[in-house]
Amino acid sequence: YSAKNHGGDFCFYRAELNQRLHQRMQLDFDLRRALEKDEFFFEYQPIIDARTGRISAVEALIRWNSPEKGRVMPDVFIGLAEETGLILPLGEWVVRKACAKLREWQEAGLPLVRMCINISGRQFMQGDIYNVVSSALKENGIDPRYLELELTETCLIQNVEETTKKLGMLKELNVSISVDDFGTGYSSLQYLKNFPIDRLKIDRGFIKNAPHFANHRAIVDAIIGIAKAMDLKVIAEGVETVEQAEFLKARNCDGLQGYYFYRPLAEEPLVVVLCSQGDEEAPPSHFLATRV
Ligand code: C2E
Ligand code: MG
Ligand code: MG
Ligand code: MG
Numbered sequence: 176y177s178a179k180n181h182g183g184d185f186c187f188y189r190a191e192l193n194q195r196l197h198q199r200m201q202l203d204f205d206l207r208r209a210l211e212k213d214e215f216f217f218e219y220q221p222i223i224d225a226r227t228g229r230i231s232a233v234e235a236l237i238r239w240n241s242p243e244k245g246r247v248m249p250d251v252f253i254g255l256a257e258e259t260g261l262i263l264p265l266g267e268w269v270v271r272k273a274c275a276k277l278r279e280w281q282e283a284g285l286p287l288v289r290m291c292i293n294i295s296g297r298q299f300m301q302g303d304i305y306n307v308v309s310s311a312l313k314e315n316g317i318d319p320r321y322l323e324l325e326l327t328e329t330c331l332i333q334n335v336e337e338t339t340k341k342l343g344m345l346k347e348l349n350v351s352i353s354v355d356d357f358g359t360g361y362s363s364l365q366y367l368k369n370f371p372i373d374r375l376k377i378d379r380g381f382i383k384n385a386p387h388f389a390n391h392r393a394i395v396d397a398i399i400g401i402a403k404a405m406d407l408k409v410i411a412e413g414v415e416t417v418e419q420a421e422f423l424k425a426r427n428c429d430g431l432q433g434y435y436f437y438r439p440l441a442e443e444p445l446v447v448v449l450c451s452q453g454d455e456e457a458p459p460s461h462f463l464a465t466r467v
Contacts, residue, residue: 203259205241206252210265214240217272218439221448222291222410222432225424229452232289232323234432235273236439237265257297266298271311273322276442278315285449289351291323296330300337305344312348323351325376328360335366346371353410358398368405375402379413379433386418399426 209215217235224231239247256262273292281287298304312319324345331338331354342352353374354367358381377398384391395411402409411423414433423431440448 199255202252202255203261206239206256206261206265209239209241210261210268214242215265215268215272216240217276218441219445220432220439221288221437221445222430223436225428225431230288230449231430232291233445234291234293234325234439235269235276236293237269253295257295260297262295262298263302266295266302267307269293270307271314274311274315274317277317277321280446280449281317285446286452287321288449289321289323291325291353293325293355294330296327296333299326299330299341300333304341305348308345308350309348312350319349320351323353323373325353325355327355328357331370332360332363332366339369342371356412358394364401367401372407374408374410374430376410376412376432377428379411382411382413382419382423382433383415386416386422392422395423396426399428403427 215237218238219233219235221230222232222234223229237249237253239252241247253262256265269292273290277287277290294304308322308324311317312322331342345352351373352371353376354372355376356378357375358378375398377395381391381394381398385395386392399409401407408429410430410432411419411428412432414420414423414431414435416435419433420431420435437448
C-alpha cells in the first residue's frame with residue numbers, strides 16, 4: 176500500500192471520470208442538436224378503462240430517433256436533460272407536440288381520448304409551465320380536458336406552496352393532473368388532499384408483485400383505498416399479466432396500463448386501435464394515406 180500505488184489509482188480514477196464527463200458532454204451536445212433537427216417523437220401507450228375495457232387515454236412517451244444510435248429511450252436522456260436544463264426546451268417541445276397531435280387527430284376525425292404527457296420536476300418548478308400549456312392549447316384549439324399532465328410525487332412535494340399555486344393555475348385551464356409513480360415518493364396525504372389532483376398512478380413496482388406478495392397487495396389495496404376516499408381516480412401502471420389485471424379489477428382500480436394490454440405504440444398502429452374501438456370500424460382513409 177504505497178503512496179505510488181495511490182497515485183496510480185487516482186490517475187486511473189481521474190481518467191475514467193474524464194471519460195464519463197466527456198460522454199455526458201457529447202450526449203448533451205447531441206441532444207441539443209436532436210431538438211433542433213426534430214429527431215424526437217412519441218410512442219403512445221393506451222390506458223384501459225377497467226370497467227368497460229375501452230381505451231380511455233394514451234400516455235405519450237418520448238423517444239429519440241438518433242442517426243447514430245437508432246431509437247433511444249427516455250431513461251438514457253431525460254435525467255441528463257434535467258441536469259443541464261435542456262429539459263426546459265425539450266419539455267416545451269413535448270407539450271406543443273402533444274397538442275399538435277391532438278389537433279391533427281381531431282381534424283382527421285379520430286375518436287379522441289385524453290393524452291397524458293410527462294412533466295419533469297425541473298420543468299414544473301422552474302419552467303413557465305402555465306404559459307407553455309395555455310399557449311399550446313390555444314394555438315391548437317384543443318379542448319383542455321383532452322390533456323393530462325403527469326407529475327411525480329417527488330416533484331410535487333419539493334415546494335408545497337409553489338406547487339399549490341402552480342397546480343391551481345393549471346387547473347383553471349381545465350387540464351387534468353395526475354401523480355405518476357405514486358407510492359415511491361413518501362408524500363404526505365395531507366398535501367395530496369390539498370392539491371387539485373385528478374388521478375393517482377400506482378408505480379409499477381407495486382403492481383409487479385401484487386398478486387404474489389401479501390405486503391405489495393396490501394400497498395396496492397391501500398393506495399386504491401386512499402384514492403377512493405379522496406375522490407381521485409386510480410390507474411395501475413405496468414400491468415403485465417392476466418392475474419394482475421384480474422386482481423386490480425376486483426379491487427375497483429379505474430384504469431389499467433401495461434404490456435398485458437398494449438405496449439407503447441407508434442402513431443399508425445395507435446390510430447388503427449383507436450379507430451377499431453370507435454364508432455367507426457375503419458380509420459379515416461385520408462389520415463392513414465398521409466402517414467406512410
Ligand atoms: P413513466 O411515466 O412512469 O412511464 C411508464 C414507463 O413504463 C414507460 O417507459 C413505459 O414504456 C413503461 N411500461 C409501460 N407498461 C409497462 C409494463 O407492463 N412493464 C414494464 N416493465 N414497463 C412498462 P419509458 O417509455 O421507457 O419511459 C420511462 C420514463 O421516462 C417515464 O416513466 C417517464 O418518467 C420518462 N418520460 C417518458 N417520456 C417523457 C417525456 O415526454 N417527458 C419527460 N419529462 N419524461 C418522460
Ligand atoms: Mg408517466
Ligand atoms: Mg409512471
Ligand atoms: Mg416511472
